Amino acid sequence: MTEKKYGADLLVDSLINHDVKYVFGIPGAKIDRLFDRLENEEGPELIVTRHEQGATFMAQAVGRITGKPGVVAVTSGPGVSNLATGLLTATAEGDAVLAIGGQVKRADKLKRAHQSMDNAALLEPVTKYSAEVEDADTLSESFANAWRIAKSGKHGASFLSIPQDVTDAEVEVAAIKPMSEPKFGSASIDDINYLAQAVKNSVLPVILVGAGGSTDKISASLRALLAQVKIPVVETFQGAGVISRELVDTFYGRVGLFRNQPGDMLLKRADLVIAIGYDPIEYEGRNWNAEIDSRVIVIDNAIAEVDTYFQPERELIGDIAQTLDSLLPALAGYKLPEGSQEYLEGLKKTESTQFDTSKAEAGRLHPLDLVETFQSIVKDDETVTVDVGSLYIWMARYFKSYEPRHLLFSNGMQTLGVSLPWAITSALLRPGKRVYSHSGDGGFLFTGNELEVAVRLNLPIVQIIWADGHYDMVKFQEEKKYGRNAGVHFGYVDYVKYAESMGAKGYRATSKDEFKSILESIPEGSGPVVIEVAVDYTDNIKLADTILPDEFY
Secondary structure (H helix, E strand, C coil): CCCCCEHHHHHHHHHHHCCCCEEEECCCCCCHHHHHHHHHCCCCEEEECCCHHHHHHHHHHHHHHHCCCEEEEECCCHHHHCCHHHHHHHHHHCCCEEEEEEECCHHHCCCCCCCCCCHHHHHHHHCCEEEECCCHHHHHHHHHHHHHHHCCCCCCEEEEEEEHHHHCCECCCCCCCCCCCCCCCCCCHHHHHHHHHHHHHCCCEEEEECHHHCCHHHHHHHHHHHHHCCCCEEEEHHHCCCCCHHHHHHEEEEECCCCCCHHHHHHHHCCEEEEECCCCCCCCHHHHCCCCCCCEEEEECCCCCCECCECCCEEEECCHHHHHHHHHHHCCCCCCCHHHHHHHHHHHHCCCCCCCHHHCCCCCECHHHHHHHHHCCCCCCCEEEECCCHHHHHHHHHCCCCCCCCEECCCCCCCCCCHHHHHHHHHHHCCCCCEEEEEECCCHHHHHHHHHHHHHCCCCEEEEEEECCECHHHHHHHHHHHCCCCCCECCCCCHHHHHHHCCCEEEEECCHHHHHHHHHHCCCCCCCEEEEEEECCHHHHHHHCCCCCHHHC
């Protein structure tokens, strides 16, 4: 007798066919047959989290690191509504996610029934695709299409709402296998020759590389180009790591948030900006092209979103890596003019900071001392995740990363709470490598409950908490605007005890030497460690000030 198969089985078979390794989520009555199959039979590993938002962030990190959709599954009602922030962040920042949400039985959808709501309508504004599946036999095809949409063009989130009686219904069809990937070629020869000639005719060309240009494949092609053609490069925060140690002579910093970084000066001075995988949500054109006088050429896999401050004169559309490979022979022998090289040398010399770290309050670290100490410990192949807050500005500007997608920021939505969930996923996807998560004491408790997940899985995560007792990124900006602050104070939490209560090791550092000693003492292969570091943010106000003289513009 043939074993009965249900909608939930078809879903799991689809997950298996698409080589999904992990499903993150929290069960409930409307989706429990799916969880039953995942927990007790063949299929992806089920990672049960402590909140649906944390689960969504974990799935987002799969999309960011691998380029394949991360999968999150939750129950109906608040389970689905708790997906919203994570799906918004993923779609805005170009990370592929496929979310599955339980729904009431179809007969109850139009009633005021327990946990009944229009799931697909709720999540439509924050996804690329949002739909409800009404027939169990269409579950696999719906999954396949949602999967393809999530990772096509600019990646983002797809959502499938599945009524309980659909996952529980018997099915006769087999799960669809993945379709072959569309193969895109290089941009056209005419476009490549146009860009090559533009570079040769320019005095100071600059490459601005964004999130879409930071995959392993694209980074390899960009590095091959830069090894032969020394064009200066500026990264967005999410483009971090595309420049290797061997090519640091081409790196001129990152741009994001405030228009006062060395990269801004270089973009302003340049007579040609080559934007590779750049998305305006990372750092709007009005920030680096406020005068609307930049000559811009785009290399991307989809057409640009234009506005007053971002009007490319030419777009090289196609496989970005192949386009860069094709550009290399067209630029063979190109060298920057001597005057531009002298300007760049002067710009490099200004990178030493104007901050006097010795004036930090006793018992607290200056942010640059924290970054410098951490930099001396972390290895290039270890992943560093960073939450939003004042710490993310200091890390984005001053921490050096040399591998793509090993330094992770939320710079589109600037979503609090991403760091620890992203670290959990990084540890799963990069086994044997330590992962460092940086959070402020304001943002950590947004998802700090997921520390229990890291402990349960015995993941080698070091969670560093920059503690000062405020929502400080808001605080210093309010003080700059109004001369005072509001709504930024909260009570103290003993994070050492917090860590120990969940089975993690907890430490506290009040000096550079103490912080370094703790980092050096963590044994290889140890489970989660939490380090609370007291930070003096007095110099934060200077982050929004001009840091280079006018002659560098």
